[in-house]
Amino acid sequence: MNSEFQKEISRRRTFGIISHPDAGKTTLTEKLLLFGGAIRMAGMVKARKAARHATSDWMAIERERGISVTTSVMKFDYRDLEINLLDTPGHQDFSEDTYRVLTAVDSALMV
Incomplete structure (x- = not known):
């Protein structure tokens, strides 16, 4: 494997x-x-209409209901690392989405 690729x-x-x-x-x-x-x-x-909504709640239905209905992926650099955060839905109706996320992440943070 290419060393530059491995480094990334x-x-x-x-x-x-x-x-x-x-x-x-x-x-x-x-x-x-x-x-x-x-x-x-x-x-x-x-958030109320004038307030700032959560970055990961980008769908209109999520903003209206105040719940996540699909997993959102956010990425940022921190020190020398590239961090990928996956904010998953909590409601049972959308649990299959959460199960799929668990197959793709390095770690899970259970709140």
């Missing part, structure tokens, strides 16, 4: 954030993006 692979860290509904997965994702320097201001899951 070793820089990547992929985390899935999982839990039951309303445990704070999206809020934690926002804080990690904020402290990692990917965003300047953290949004809120149940």
Whole structure:
């Protein structure tokens, strides 16, 4: 394997954030993006119309209901690492999405 390719692979860290509904997965994702320097201001899951919505809740239905219905992937650089965060849905109706995420991540953070 090419050494440059191997170096790029070793820089990547992929985390899935999982839990039951309303445990704070999206809020934690926002804080990690904020402290990692990917965003300047953290949004809120149940933001009012004038307030800033969560970065990972990009679909209109997610913003209306205040829940994640699909996994969102956010990426940012932190020190010499490339961090991939996967914010998963918590509701049972969307659990298959969460199960698929667990097959693709390096680590899972259970809230």
